[in-house]
Amino acid sequence: MTVQLRRVLIAVLLAVFGVVGLSFGSASAHASLESSEPAPSAVLEASPSAIRLEFTEAVTPASDAVVVYDSDGDAIRSGDARLGESSTSIVLDDLPELSDGLYAVAWRVVSSDGHLVQGAYTFTIGSSIPGDVDIGALVGEVLSARDVAAGVENVLVLVRWLSYLAVVVALGALVFHTNAYVDRARLGWLSLGSLIVLAGSSFAQFLVQGVYLTAGDWSASFDPEAWSETWSTRLGFGLVTRLVLVAILVALVLVVPSKDDHRARERVGKSWWQSSTALVATAVLLTFASGGHASAVPLAGVAVAVDVVHLGAIALWIGGLAVVLLAGRNRPEVVGQLSRLAVVAAPVTVITGLWQTWRIGGGLGELTSTDWGRGMIVKISLVIVIVALGGVARVVVRQEAPGVRRLVVVEVVLALAVLGASAYVVGESPVVARTPSVFSTTLTQGSTIVGVTVTPGLVGNNEIHVVVTPPGGVLERIPSIEMRASSPDREGAPFSVAVSGAGPNHFVGRVAFLEEGDWFLEIVLQPDPASSFLLTTEVPIKN
Secondary structure, eight states: OOHHHHHHHHHHHHHHHHHHHHHOOOOOSSOOEEEEESOTTOEESSOOSOEEEEESSOEEEEEEEEEEEOTTSOEEEEEOOEEOSSTTEEEEOOOOOOOSEEEEEEEEEEETTSOEEEEEEEEEESSSOOTTOOHHHHHHHHHHTTOOOTTHHHHHHHHHHHHHHHHHHHHHHHHGGGOTTSOHHHHHHHHHHHHHHHHHHHHHHHHHHHHHHHTOOGGGGGOHHHHHHHHTSHHHHHHHHHHHHHHHHHHHHHTSOSSOOHHHHHHHHSHHHHHHHHHHHHHHHHHHHTTSGGGGSSSHHHHHHHHHHHHHHHHHHHHHHHHHHHHOTTOHHHHHHHHHHHHHHHHHHHHHHHHHHHHHHTSGGGGGGSHHHHHHHHHHHHHHHHHHHHHHHHHHHHTTOSOHHHHHHHHHHHHHHHHHHHHHHHTSOSSOOOOOOOEEEEEEETTEEEEEEEESOBSEEEEEEEEEEOTTOTTSOOOEEEEEEEOTTOOSOOEEEEEEEEETTEEEEEEEEOSOEEEEEEEEEEEETTEEEEEEEEEEEBO
16 A cells, blocks of 8 residues: 555544534434324323324334224325424324224434434224234234335345445455556456446435335335425435436546556546545545445544544455456556555454444344344454465465465455345344234223323333223212332332323333333322222232
């Protein structure tokens, strides 16, 4: 690596960390539903006027972002949901008047890392949940009705893999344009061919992403409305930007003559060509990082910058392997340049990869709990094997022994698997999806019936819905109610739960359960000033 090229790369890295660090704000690890109105499993006295959903990070409404279904699975209200008071909330207005019964709310949004996030929950209008309705089956039915076309996710993995492969080979080849010993004609075709594949795969990803976001069939690939859905996301904007940047790189490659002459070496050696190529290549890498998981974690700017460095190091290393194999002429000077690049690029790849795994996945100890984590384990293992083979190859080069080409072939094959793992994990969530574990029970005291529902039944903030049916019927109001809770280990006195009225004899308590286990809940009802009684139950809270 020349002194001039080293200076260019240092300047580019400083620019990446500076500009990207200022361009992205803080976000959470992955968008998830934090709260809603009505709440999951809520029992309402009257029909709500709107559905309000609050998420853990900024989201964009997807096609039919919020749909309300009745207990038969028929859609009652769907349409264009809007952003609420902030970028983390979604609102569906103008609900029709709903009669008593069970209803399901299905939602679909795009998180800040470009991934589709969807789910469903139920609520009830009236004093009790209908006994003839299978809630689990209803939720499953409305979710399956909103599934994407078969094979869409597999195609997305394929086009992402092609994009990773193409960008790595293209950028690796660009570095070797300053080497006088490569086959310049082959190197030119390698650069142009990989850039064309990068453009084609990125364009295909843009089209298929529209099918993914709208949950439509394959014809949505050619639907302008689906294109608009994709364009409105950070990923879609990055894909279009990438196409423009690839066109600029093609122009830069075309100014290098295919013939191996002194004038060509002078041209690619000029600082303007190196600087322009390095800056545009870095911007291309940024289009990958800005639409992935790195853009949706706390200190996202730093994470995106590290992701750019990570992918850039892979391009120098793995792309260099492709050049040695396809355009190296078996010259020791070409292998030597790759060896010098790998000494820096290999450890940078490993260190930045481990940092990103820890940062995005919430700790190395959680890797086996998600498909994303298991994919990262495979990727890291393969990279370690490639590093070991690279060390063997350096020894072979120093001793001028035969067999370097065979080692390079093995490294390239393993690198293809590494890029495949990368394409897979990009589409997986790095956090464990927390499934609500709603608790519901009926307590009785004489002829008084008390329905208790705790939602979502997970560690963290919960709502306790209490619906009381006194002996005289629901029109006879209960004047006073108190709730107390105690931890699973029962140490310390029970603490009071804040209670508010939500309708006639419908009360809502709000409490934070800080650990999993069977919490002890006490409900004190005072039906009249002269009497009161205590109801108790254990509430299982899951992590």
